[in-house]
Amino acid sequence: MSTVRTAAERGRPSFETPGARKPDTVKIVSFLLLLATTFTMLLPLFFMVSTSLKSSREMLKFPPTFIPETWSFGNYLEIFDTLQFGTLYKNSLIVAAMSVLGTLISSALVAYGFARYRGRGNNIWFMLLLSTMMLPYPAIMVPQFILFSKLQWIDTFLPLIVPAFFGSAYNIFLLRQFFLTLPDDLFDAGRMDGCSELRIWYKIALPLSGPALATVAIFAFIYSWNDLLTPVLYLSSSEHFTLPIGMSSLTSSRFRIPPWHLLMVASVLAMVPIVTLFAVAQKQFVEGIVLTGIKS
């Protein structure tokens, strides 16, 4: 697991938690607190990695061992035989990448519309938007399936990707809240310069929303990457299956002891793209937004 390096001293002034100026007791206490918390939070993950390196026989041991007695690095190769791991991984990457792209573009656009204009109709649309999140998925599963099968989208990635290009309610709401924190003056200035609204969106709003967009990208990726129910419903041939389907197939037999060690291998490998994405996005959180020069 890679540690994400911060460029803590990038020389750009950014807001810090109040009082951070003095290297005082607050910082020391914070540091110790963080150390303790991260330790507990990482313990289960340590167990996950160590389990992924155990042999199938050692898995049955009770009480379980913390450190593998014999290191079975072969598990990481075996997973490619047991599951068509390469295919699953590739499919998941395609679907997740397309979903992130679609979500970012459409949600940022729609959220801007909701944040900047507050007309009468706006509130109704906004409540409608929120309401699409309030119906639990099992309730709309069947009608949605009928819809997509009429479109002949069964066993393609389309039902998993295309809706993202029309905006996801959660991310629209999230970005709207961020756009709302941006000062009006900024946009007025842009308008005075004769920019169109789309240009203001593109040139002013988006660059200022780096951290928020990074967050949306991560969330959209994780959502798509870990989604199980939708792919199960819409994909029918194994060559289209995604990673979560493959992983739950490991525990699907009612008559066999599940190969937990292989499941953990798959889980560890499944985290790689997310960790990478997070490492890249982290830059956005570090750099911060500088709004100097604009009077509040």
Add this chain to the structure above:
Amino acid sequence: MYLFISPWIIGFLVFALYPILSSLYFSFTDYDIIHPPEFIGLANYREMFQNELFWQSVRVTLKFTFISVPVQLLLALGFALLLNQKIPLRGFFRTAMYFPSMVSGVAMSLLWYWIFNPQIGLFNYMLSWFGIRGPAWLMDPDTALYALIIMTFWTAGSGMILFLAGLQGVPSSLVEAARLDGAGRFKIFVHVVLPMISPVLLFQLIMGIIDSFQVFTQAYVMTQGGPNYSTWFYVYNLYTSAFKEYRAGYSSALAWVLLIAVMLCTALIMKLSNRFVHYEGGGRR
């Protein structure tokens, strides 16, 4: 404005409207998914309010929401504030905090099943350091729900990065000015920082409520609603009705009651929030 929100409106009309309206129609029918639905008026809604398991699921879900949402928000905000300081290993801490949110479903439930193992689990082991003999957690009706609540705290990292993103938007000039005015740490936080990130806080509050009203996976995979119905969540009840009991009509009615309840809740919070939430922009036109 419609130029901007048109992608979503199109998407809504094409992908969401039909399923939503169908489920509304199903809620007035006797529908077993296999045979065509049969109109029965309000019978599903009437039955619901007399059903013991329905009320149990409402109790469980509300209890879960009232505890887990506020605590998770506080934790996330706390971590974000700690990690917004310049301290050593900041990047490592941020990643570590967020790590748990990256673990996928099946692995997650397996890990937590082990953590809550009363005999050899991590949780009771750590309690034993303080001389506490831990309960049976997921296997005890009195503690199972709390175990699932504790589990949500592990993923507070994802709320944390939202707050971090929000904190990044607070202009340093404002904080600087307040400091020059002689405001203390706490005062700055309450009067400057908190108002600036209040839209993010509102978002997390509403989403937290919507999400926890819809908790399903943990109940389905880890506890099957038990022991003794102690984790019989609303959506678990709904799913069971639809796909174990073949009662899609009844389960659609459950979905619509949930929709209306959450909607009222959200509207109420939005209304109240107008007083507290500070919007820097918001082009009033």
Add this chain to the structure above:
Amino acid sequence: MNIRRRRKGIVGMILILVAAMALSGCAGGKSAADTAPGGGETDSGGGGQVTITHYTIDSPDRTFIEQLVPEFEKQHPNIKVKVEKAPYEQFDSKLQTLIAGGNSPDVTSHYGYGGFAEYYNKGMLLDLTDLMKEDGFDAATYSIPKELMEIYKVNEQTYGIPVNIYVTLMMYNKDMFDAAGLPYPPSDYEDKSWTFDKMVEYAKQMTVVSDDIAKTQYGVDFAWSERDMKPLYFGAEPYSKDTWTNGGVPSETYFDSPEVIAAYNKLFDLIFKEKVSPTSEWSKSVAGQNGDPFVAGKIGMTVGGSWILAGSNDFPFKVGVAAVPWGGNDKVRSNLFVDPLMILKDSKHPKEAFEWIKYLLTDEIQEKSIELSGGNPPVNTKAAEAYYKHFEGIEPEDVKKVIEGSTKYGFESYNHLVVHYSQINDMFINEMQPIETGHKTVEEVMPVIQKKVTEILNR
């Protein structure tokens, strides 16, 4: 500028959409129409090609049938078989969604949480009687025992043809028996000395209860069956007899009868009075959510489904199989878990689907399936000879005796035969939990269960 920008934005959107379609298009290869289940172009009557879909669980012990397809397609050039699969947890919801969406598979079995009775009761199944008559189907050709063919008949009409048969058997830890100096239990069902009480006596000598969890071990784990069926072991019947002939709708249930209560008490005594069996909390702690503490080497004898045999090669101790001891019921000592192949009512090609079913039952394929699946027990008694030899370190002779005895003294598991079973089962798990932890007595709980079962059945 304003307009140009706007147009660019829209063009961009369209481009992205097109790209999305193209991308998934190339990944998809075929269009949905080609692969839609039952989407054969011509009707079964014509000589054209027909595609049938076999819906199953996405796990190696089920999906091995994909390897059987090429040979079948060679023999039947006009039939294509597509294997559609879902993970266990999603099996039922996907099946129901497929049917509702007009994409019903042709062949499946009750692999989800609902059993045969549920499917029959919902009218999801095709009556196979005429197909069988027309075809001249004779179970003897496939060496399927006659009694097994009776299980999935309702009112003399056949709705399912058995393909695999699991039974309840006893498996014991030889190392623990040796350590306690006990003789191994018999595999012969006719050995009258092998009784429930004798089992308890053995169990006492192997049980060690200690504060150190690593040292604790129990003599016997007597699961036997699903919770509602357990009284049958002692001869008490909780459902009225008509249940077994009318498609699984009991006219009466007797969960609060003295016989049923006595039976449950006898079983819970193993935990609380004799203290030779683990509590469910202990079992889950040792073995995880759906695990089996026997596998961890902490149980002397376990009485449960024969699927436990499949993993036995990996156990870190020596094992043997034995008969389920006699417990007071002269007719029934074991459960059968017979998986039938069924054709769904919405199948567009029942004839071709039936060909596929027959193919899966032939001696050759049944024998081949044992190896490919990693030890699924065949219904075909000829192929079963190969099954008996499949398990390393266990005497084939013992396996044979145990399986044949169980089949003779077996009754099909209630979970396949009673309607609304997944609801009944969920209710049992939740209501019985306080007994399992010792917070309530059987006498307190059973009347509640009786009331709730009645409610569920009357719905």
